[in-house]
Amino acid sequence: MCGIAGIVDLTGNRPPERQELASMITTLHHRGPDGYGYFDDARCGLAHARLSIIDISGGNQPIHNTTSDVWLVFNGEIFNYIELRAELEAQGHRFYTRSDTEVIVHLYERHGLDFVHFLNGQFAIALWDQRQRRLVLARDRTGIRPLFYTRHRGRLIFASEVKAIFASGDVPRKLSMTAIGDVMTYWSALGPATIFEGIESLEPGHLLVVNDDGSERRVRYWDWDFAHQDSVGTRAVDSYVEELRELLVDAVRLQLRADVPVGAYLSGGLDSSAIAALVRQYNKAPLRTFSVAFEDAEFDESGFQQSMADHLGTHHTSILCRKGDIAEAFPRVIWHTETPILRSAPTPLMLLSASVRKQGFKVVLTGEGADEVFGGYDLFKEAKIRRFWARQPQSRWRPRLLDKLYPYLRHSPAAARAMNDRFYGAGLDRTAHPGFAHEPRWTTTRRSWQFFSADSRAAIGERDPMATALKWLPERVTQFPPMGRDQYVEAHTLLSGYLLNSQSDRVAMANSIEGRFPFLDHRVIEFANRLPPSFKIRGLTEKYLLKRAVGKMLPESIVRRTKQPYRAPDSQSFFTERGAVDYVEDLMSADRLKDAGYFDPLAVGKLLNKCRAGRAIGFSDNMAFLGVLSTMLVDEFFIRGRTAVARGI
Numbered sequence: 171m172c173g174i175a176g177i178v179d180l181t182g183n184r185p186p187e188r189q190e191l192a193s194m195i196t197t198l199h200h201r202g203p204d205g206y207g208y209f210d211d212a213r214c215g216l217a218h219a220r221l222s223i224i225d226i227s228g229g230n231q232p233i234h235n236t237t238s239d240v241w242l243v244f245n246g247e248i249f250n251y252i253e254l255r256a257e258l259e260a261q262g263h264r265f266y267t268r269s270d271t272e273v274i275v276h277l278y279e280r281h282g283l284d285f286v287h288f289l290n291g292q293f294a295i296a297l298w299d300q301r302q303r304r305l306v307l308a309r310d311r312t313g314i315r316p317l318f319y320t321r322h323r324g325r326l327i328f329a330s331e332v333k334a335i336f337a338s339g340d341v342p343r344k345l346s347m348t349a350i351g352d353v354m355t356y357w358s359a360l361g362p363a364t365i366f367e368g369i370e371s372l373e374p375g376h377l378l379v380v381n382d383d384g385s386e387r388r389v390r391y392w393d394w395d396f397a398h399q400d401s402v403g404t405r406a407v408d409s410y411v412e413e414l415r416e417l418l419v420d421a422v423r424l425q426l427r428a429d430v431p432v433g434a435y436l437s438g439g440l441d442s443s444a445i446a447a448l449v450r451q452y453n454k455a456p457l458r459t460f461s462v463a464f465e466d467a468e469f470d471e472s473g474f475q476q477s478m479a480d481h482l483g484t485h486h487t488s489i490l491c492r493k494g495d496i497a498e499a500f501p502r503v504i505w506h507t508e509t510p511i512l513r514s515a516p517t518p519l520m521l522l523s524a525s526v527r528k529q530g531f532k533v534v535l536t537g538e539g540a541d542e543v544f545g546g547y548d549l550f551k552e553a554k555i556r557r558f559w560a561r562q563p564q565s566r567w568r569p570r571l572l573d574k575l576y577p578y579l580r581h582s583p584a585a586a587r588a589m590n591d592r593f594y595g596a597g598l599d600r601t602a603h604p605g606f607a608h609e610p611r612w613t614t615t616r617r618s619w620q621f622f623s624a625d626s627r628a629a630i631g632e633r634d635p636m637a638t639a640l641k642w643l644p645e646r647v648t649q650f651p652p653m654g655r656d657q658y659v660e661a662h663t664l665l666s667g668y669l670l671n672s673q674s675d676r677v678a679m680a681n682s683i684e685g686r687f688p689f690l691d692h693r694v695i696e697f698a699n700r701l702p703p704s705f706k707i708r709g710l711t712e713k714y715l716l717k718r719a720v721g722k723m724l725p726e727s728i729v730r731r732t733k734q735p736y737r738a739p740d741s742q743s744f745f746t747e748r749g750a751v752d753y754v755e756d757l758m759s760a761d762r763l764k765d766a767g768y769f770d771p772l773a774v775g776k777l778l779n780k781c782r783a784g785r786a787i788g789f790s791d792n793m794a795f796l797g798v799l800s801t802m803l804v805d806e807f808f809i810r811g812r813t814a815v816a817r818g819i
Contacts, residue, residue, distance in 0.1 A: 254289075
């Protein structure tokens with residue numbers, strides 16, 4: 171795992187300079203603390219910050235081909251590099267390292283832009299082809315590793331994080347209110363846009379080819395596809411169970427490849443428990459597991475975590491996260507995520523990754539992605555019930571099925587009958603819309619817009635969540651079966667935009683930790699996407715086939731446990747008996763809000779008072795508070811250039 175950065179001169183007038191590259195890559199030291207590497211010629215400069223995991227002594231980047239006219243920097247891992255290398259060597263290719271990176275160069279030489287189809291991994295790649303005078307940028311299929319770029323004054327500038335692009339020199343810094351409005355609807359900006367005007371994200375499963383004359387071609391080489399969902403043929407369920415188990419075993423086997431120790435996270439739920447169990451069952455080496463506990467029982471899952479660790483016999487370490495810890499660390503989280511966020515949940519995970527690093531680990535396996543791939547979220551069950559309800563919208567008992575959801579929430583949206591019916595009953599006439607399952611959530615999140623200033627609302631304009639989503643999504647999504655539509659939207663908003671970014675890559679790499687995600691092996695996804703919904707949600711039991719595949723490896727208490735998504739204390743973390751923590755009082759003061767111009771000081775003041783009094787108990791208030799605070803921190807760090815409040819960055 172690493173950080174990459176680079177500059178391509180598209181006019182021939184401003185060749186990249188080594189000092190520019192050094193300024194960019196040193197901002198990514200947290201991503202690669204083990205050394206820097208550079209390449210530059212008259213048109214292109216590449217820089218690399220290395221976190222050494224494979225071929226520790228010989229895998230320094232940039233990597234080149236035999237004739238030294240193809241150069242590459244790479245952030246990530248290619249898990250099937252051993253098999254690919256053997257095939258390439260049999261075809262006559264010769265290697266000068268043992269790294270997975272060099273495999274990419276030779277694949278490009280042999281297959282051109284089709285090289286990405288051979289890769290099983292998580293990656294952001296920048297390749298400079300001197301012969302064809304073109305830059306090739308590539309990002310992994312699901313968006314595990316980030317990659318951003320901009321065009322400015324005749325150059326294309328790219329990096330793993332936006333802060334490195336700003337470090338190149340004079341790239342303008344301005345927030346996009348349209349994108350921030352999208353964050354406060356969909357939880358992330360709708361790609362390729364970012365919250366920074368003029369800076370784009372290379373979307374998951376895409377290639378970007380930029381010629382030195384400035385022309386470019388964007389290629390989608392992979393996507394989630396549910397066109398054949400429902401077609402199970404005549405095979406017995408057990409055969410699918412066995413196929414899934416074999417795929418997961420192989421995904422874990424590949425992702426254990428490293429020249430450093432590999433640990434695993436244990437959240438207390440099915441997904442991380444399954445990954446840890448697969449590691450223990452098919453790998454004889456001792457396993458270290460790590461988890462986070464909370465002082466508040468509503469969020470704490472330490473009992474299940476310890477039960478699973480005892481079951482597997484792992485050496486387990488848990489950290490206790492208190493509300494004050496979240497408040498103290500939150501500014502640093504925003505420095506690393508580079509975007510507003512609506513929940514505090516990334517913060518304990520950043521503290522956990524710091525603990526993992528202190529204990530000598532660089533790599534952890536996690537259960538991220540299983541809910542999106544196998545239908546684990548309550549959102550999917552909600553949509554199933556709401557579609558059932560929509561067939562008889564006057565029914566009084568059909569919406570009562572929603573009462574079975576959210577038993578773990580202290581303030582469930584289903585607790586109040588009238589509110590429940592209004593909340594979930596919205597949009598029952600739009601069951602065919604790709605955003606049907608998400609409309610209640612988008613509507614709730616979008617209530618944060620009431621805190622925007624008049625100027626911000628004018629800049630955003632009327633942006634209906636459902637209409638915007640329909641324009642943004644590929645047309646073929648409308649032809650997917652209902653659950654396929656739900657999963658596709660989830661994968662392209664919450665998963666890639668928030669979970670794999672703010673809650674995974676950024677908070678792990680803040681402490682130089684590489685997360686790996688076996689459930690997001692593209693072979694596992696493609697297998698699951700062909701399954702009928704009944705193999706994912708049977709009745710109201712989520713992840714049916716996955717439980718069948720891994721259930722015998724786990725304690726009954728884990729398998730039968732009600733799905734409880736990972737959460738952390740939100741607005742209450744930032745207030746004590748003495749009031750709000752200092753930086754909250756400062757950033758959310760009327761003067762600072764008025765000066766920044768994004769939010770209405772009067773409306774935010776009322777929200778702040780509500781939080782102070784402990785009355786912000788609903789999703790809307792908590793998301794609005796975190797959204798305002800994190801946006802002000804983004805402004806503080808990346809627009810005004812003040813980082814003092816982000817301790818220990």
